[in-house]
Amino acid sequence: MKAHATHIDVAAIVPALPRGVRLRFDETRQQWFLLGPERVFEPDEIALEILQRVDGARSVAAIAQELAAAFEADRNEIAGDVMAFLRGLADQRMVDL
Amino acid sequence: MSDVETLPQATPVRPTLPPPMGLLAELTHRCSLRCPYCSNPLELDRRSEELSTVEWKRLIDEAAALGVLHIYFSGGEPMLRRDIAELVAHAHHAGLYTNMITSGVGFQPAVLDAVAEAGLDHIQLSVQAIDAKTCDRVAGYEGAAERKHAVAAAIARLGLRLTVNAVIHRENVHEIPAFVELAEAWGAARIEIAHVQYYGWGLVNRARLMPTRQQVETAMVQVDEARSRTAGRLVIDSVLPDYYARYPKACMGGWGARLMNVTPSGRALPCHAAETIAGLSFDNIREASLSEIWYRGAAFNAFRGTDWMKEPCRSCARKEQDFGGCRCQAMALAGDAAATDPACSLSPLHKGMVALAEAEAASGRSDFIYRGYQGV
Numbered sequence A: 001m002k003a004h005a006t007h008i009d010v011a012a013i014v015p016a017l018p019r020g021v022r023l024r025f026d027e028t029r030q031q032w033f034l035l036g037p038e039r040v041f042e043p044d045e046i047a048l049e050i051l052q053r054v055d056g057a058r059s060v061a062a063i064a065q066e067l068a069a070a071f072e073a074d075r076n077e078i079a080g081d082v083m084a085f086l087r088g089l090a091d092q093r094m095v096d097l
Numbered sequence B: 001m002s003d004v005e006t007l008p009q010a011t012p013v014r015p016t017l018p019p020p021m022g023l024l025a026e027l028t029h030r031c032s033l034r035c036p037y038c039s040n041p042l043e044l045d046r047r048s049e050e051l052s053t054v055e056w057k058r059l060i061d062e063a064a065a066l067g068v069l070h071i072y073f074s075g076g077e078p079m080l081r082r083d084i085a086e087l088v089a090h091a092h093h094a095g096l097y098t099n100m101i102t103s104g105v106g107f108q109p110a111v112l113d114a115v116a117e118a119g120l121d122h123i124q125l126s127v128q129a130i131d132a133k134t135c136d137r138v139a140g141y142e143g144a145a146e147r148k149h150a151v152a153a154a155i156a157r158l159g160l161r162l163t164v165n166a167v168i169h170r171e172n173v174h175e176i177p178a179f180v181e182l183a184e185a186w187g188a189a190r191i192e193i194a195h196v197q198y199y200g201w202g203l204v205n206r207a208r209l210m211p212t213r214q215q216v217e218t219a220m221v222q223v224d225e226a227r228s229r230t231a232g233r234l235v236i237d238s239v240l241p242d243y244y245a246r247y248p249k250a251c252m253g254g255w256g257a258r259l260m261n262v263t264p265s266g267r268a269l270p271c272h273a274a275e276t277i278a279g280l281s282f283d284n285i286r287e288a289s290l291s292e293i294w295y296r297g298a299a300f301n302a303f304r305g306t307d308w309m310k311e312p313c314r315s316c317a318r319k320e321q322d323f324g325g326c327r328c329q330a331m332a333l334a335g336d337a338a339a340t341d342p343a344c345s346l347s348p349l350h351k352g353m354v355a356l357a358e359a360e361a362a363s364g365r366s367d368f369i370y371r372g373y374q375g376v
Helices: A002-012 A044-051 A060-071 A075-091 B053-066 B084-091 B109-115 B130-137 B144-158 B175-184 B200-204 B212-232 B290-297 B327-334 B350-361
Strands: A022-026 A030-035 A039-041 B022-026 B070-074 B098-102 B122-127 B161-169 B190-196 B236-241 B261-263
Touching: A002 A060, A002 A075, A022 B144, A030 A044, A039 B070, A044 A060, A044 A075, A060 A075, B053 B084, B053 B290, B070 B212, B084 B098, B084 B109, B109 B144, B122 B144, B130 B144, B144 B161, B161 B175, B161 B350, B175 B190, B190 B212, B212 B236, B212 B350
Parallel strands: B022 B070, B022 B261, B070 B098, B098 B122, B122 B161, B161 B190, B190 B236
Antiparallel strands: A022 A030, A030 A039
């Protein structure tokens, strides 16, 4: 039960990029970057799909639902992956959860 | 986007060489503070030599076109430039991630409001020591500590992303836990705990600044403890002192690999201390484009890759990891910029370097030679 409740809580989280963190496309390298203080992340294809949906409005559940539809994958599994990815960035203060 | 013309792009000498990630824009060497480890050269550029607003804007456009992602407005004190907000806005509109490295001293509060309004992404505020008296003494400026607290409050009010820059040496090495607490109290997302690097002014003052081995070891444990305690809230980046290290640091992530540094009068350097290396000549952005300098400049190509290395670096398994350490330190301590950095235990000079550090750490000297325009 407890795990289930945690799952609901997590899905309701609305992630946002804080001030001082920016996702941008670099024309020179033809590549996306997530930029923060002394940090340069090069998101892979899936990471980019997630980050482009981190807008301070969509919840983790909403992001997972969109990706599940786009990639024909299991929504709950994707929600877990999305959350793990965002937690890693939040530890670096690159995403607010 | 630009109101100034941009010089043509050069083609790389090495086709595989990626563009630079960052540009350190030293807007001015002027600063109210006189820190005895200042990273500016012993011979400071004068105000009359400084690049104009138009020249900096052209450089910013060239940097953006070249593929620079981060720009660091630094100095001296960058907010002493009257055009600082204009330059930040220009870099912001060119798509660059904008950083400001400030002392917090010598400018009006309205300047900070203006740079925040101009789109500044990140501000780094230096703190010389937690103890206010020590802070003022190290900075060579009475009232520095008080002023920094006021600026930190203004930064929080503006909602700017803040990094606290703590430069560590013998007089404040015991304050590391307090530095971390201060960063948390100020709402910083990040703190840099960076031991003094001994070039230029730092080298002149080495005997007054060098911590003991015991102090360094304690500091490393304290940094680890602070990291666990503040995980997820505060990012702690630490720069270790290399005099007591076994292997040298991967200085600048490799020579001419990631960063460019432009001095107030327009000289483009692979690192801020590169001018201490005899025999290198540096292009000026008044005479060559940034891309020409990055890809074809003699100084930027001098120590790229591994072909320039001598033994024991040449046959070392770590040569692609640490690039033989720091070229400026090799120059300063071995008298040869292509030698192994004496910070490496494989250098024949390493033992002597450690003995020197230990002797100087025990010297108890505190008669700082402050940075200034008179030189030393």
